[in-house]
Amino acid sequence: MATPYAKELEVAQLAVQRAARLTKRVFHEKAKGTVSKDDKSPVTIGDFGAQALIIAALRHHFPSDEIVAEEEAAQLRADAPLRDQIWELVRTTRLDDADAEAFLGGAIPDADAMLDLIDRGSSQGGARGRIWAIDPIDGTKGFLRGGQYAVCLGLMVDGDVKVGVLGCPNLPVDDAAPLTADIGGAHQTDEEGRGVLFSAVQGQGATSRPLGAGALREAKAISVKPVTDLSSATFCESVESGHSNQSESAQIAQKLNITKPSVRMDSQAKYGSLARGAGDIYLRLPTSKTYQEKIWDHAAGDLIVREAGGQVTDTTGSRLDFSVGRTLASNKGVVAAPAAIHGQVIKAVQEVLGLSK
Numbered sequence: 001m002a003t004p005y006a007k008e009l010e011v012a013q014l015a016v017q018r019a020a021r022l023t024k025r026v027f028h029e030k031a032k033g034t035v036s037k038d039d040k041s042p043v044t045i046g047d048f049g050a051q052a053l054i055i056a057a058l059r060h061h062f063p064s065d066e067i068v069a070e071e072e073a074a075q076l077r078a079d080a081p082l083r084d085q086i087w088e089l090v091r092t093t094r095l096d097d098a099d100a101e102a103f104l105g106g107a108i109p110d111a112d113a114m115l116d117l118i119d120r121g122s123s124q125g126g127a128r129g130r131i132w133a134i135d136p137i138d139g140t141k142g143f144l145r146g147g148q149y150a151v152c153l154g155l156m157v158d159g160d161v162k163v164g165v166l167g168c169p170n171l172p173v174d175d176a177a178p179l180t181a182d183i184g185g186a187h188q189t190d191e192e193g194r195g196v197l198f199s200a201v202q203g204q205g206a207t208s209r210p211l212g213a214g215a216l217r218e219a220k221a222i223s224v225k226p227v228t229d230l231s232s233a234t235f236c237e238s239v240e241s242g243h244s245n246q247s248e249s250a251q252i253a254q255k256l257n258i259t260k261p262s263v264r265m266d267s268q269a270k271y272g273s274l275a276r277g278a279g280d281i282y283l284r285l286p287t288s289k290t291y292q293e294k295i296w297d298h299a300a301g302d303l304i305v306r307e308a309g310g311q312v313t314d315t316t317g318s319r320l321d322f323s324v325g326r327t328l329a330s331n332k333g334v335v336a337a338p339a340a341i342h343g344q345v346i347k348a349v350q351e352v353l354g355l356s357k
């Protein structure tokens with residue numbers, strides 16, 4: 001019997017790898033074609049281009065699947081120079097391996113087809129059927145700042161995440177590298193030391209491999225690091241204080257007798273770092289009563305950490321619920337940690353947030 005979701009996994013891994021290749025080209029450009037969206041958050045030509053490439057591959061293999069993606073093409077339809085800049089990027093980005101490129105369905109025919117593909121990400125999500133969640137660049141602020149970012153893709157079936165893939169071009173390849181916020185010293189070029197592809201299928205464990213430019217590279221099984229002494233634990237959180245309450249996380253760390261300062265890192269790279277034991281705890285504490293986390297910001301990371309032996313819940317201790325639409329409308333915040341200590345962490349979170357019963 002074939003391994004469940006083997007094809008979805010392979011398509012997702014190669015699609016993320018190809019999209020990451022496009023984002024790396026933009027990352028090294030001075031001008032990243034940044035425009036601001038109606039919610040004032042930034043988006044670059046890399047976000048749009050990566051979304052087009054990923055959706056092209058998904059449509060080629062799974063044409064009747066639904067897609068929830070962060071970006072939409074409306075702005076591009078009204079801005080021909082921006083559209084053409086993105087089209088040039090998309091047209092010229094492919095995997096080095098001809099078989100892998102053909103497997104993804106080959107080139108997008110023209111700029112209009114590219115716009116239509118970007119707009120295929122408008123599903124409202126929900127609890128029924130096969131729905132992909134795409135964040136083409138998660139951590140756009142990190143991307144613009146020269147920090148960490150991630151190309152994120154997850155597949156939900158009836159609201160339950162079955163496949164998760166994260167492409168993290170700026171994380172060190174070495175799973176054992178200490179967790180640092182910066183992207184490695186100047187000596188580390190892309191090729192030699194950076195770029196990781198994390199993936200997981202429900203019930204089949206989690207892996208990491210070097211992010212390649214062609215066929216998939218050799219994978220290694222990964223797992224969270226068992227924490228014996230909490231006081232030496234490393235906890236990570238957003239760089240952006242607007243995305244997570246950093247004073248509350250400091251109080252929680254104090255309650256847990258954690259002495260090391262937090263590692264502040266952009267994007268779902270934090271989930272990947274936990275899954276391979278580089279970080280121990282991820283705290284994402286609400287900064288507003290109304291903000292609802294997007295499903296594309298968490299689907300892949302949630303599965304990868306849990307398949308690596310971690311536990312991921314919101315601040316009340318409930319699992320993240322991906323079945324209620326484009327957002328995690330029934331959750332507040334995120335707490336991720338090795339399963340053995342998650343209960344202790346949640347207790348401290350609830351005491352500090354005043355949620356304890």
Ligand SMILES: Nc1ncnc2c1ncn2[C@@H]1O[C@H](COP(=O)(O)O)[C@@H](O)[C@H]1OP(=O)(O)O
Nearest residue numbers: 041139238239240242243265266267287291297
């Ligand atoms: N108030 C908020 N609370 C939590 N996450 C937020 C908030 N505002 C934006 N985000 C999202 O945080 C994600 C990045 O997470 P991190 O800070 O850990 O890198 C982005 O996808 C960003 O969405 P957006 O793309 O709309 O800005």
Ligand SMILES: [Mg+2]
Nearest residue numbers: 041042070140
């Ligand atoms: Mg965004």
Ligand SMILES: [Mg+2]
Nearest residue numbers: 135138139297
């Ligand atoms: Mg995001």
Ligand SMILES: [Mg+2]
Nearest residue numbers: 070135137138
């Ligand atoms: Mg994004």
